[in-house]
Amino acid sequence: MNTIRQEIVSLLSEGEYGAKDISKMLHISEKEVYTHIEHINRSLKPQKMRLKITPAACLTCGFKFEARNRFSSPGRCPKCKGEHIQDPKYFI
Numbered sequence: 001m002n003t004i005r006q007e008i009v010s011l012l013s014e015g016e017y018g019a020k021d022i023s024k025m026l027h028i029s030e031k032e033v034y035t036h037i038e039h040i041n042r043s044l045k046p047q048k049m050r051l052k053i054t055p056a057a058c059l060t061c062g063f064k065f066e067a068r069n070r071f072s073s074p075g076r077c078p079k080c081k082g083e084h085i086q087d088p089k090y091f092i
């Protein structure tokens, strides 16, 4: 578990990745990625570091999902009901 978290931390300090990218690279499910991301976010705080999130956005109308506490990808756009959503991306 720790090793995977360390790998995610090193990935995110080098670049910006979405949960799908991370799940493919580390061969874990997206659900596991979100669990790790939440733990990483908590463990970074005492070190005065922050996990930054590029919010998910609708590819049809450009609506941005700004809700900061949601790490996972929304299913559909509340504005146009489109389902082409750009996943949120994370970096440190």
Ligand SMILES: [Zn+2]
Pocket (backbone or CB within 6 Å): 058, 059, 060, 061, 062, 063, 077, 078, 079, 080, 081, 082
């Ligand atoms: Zn939309």
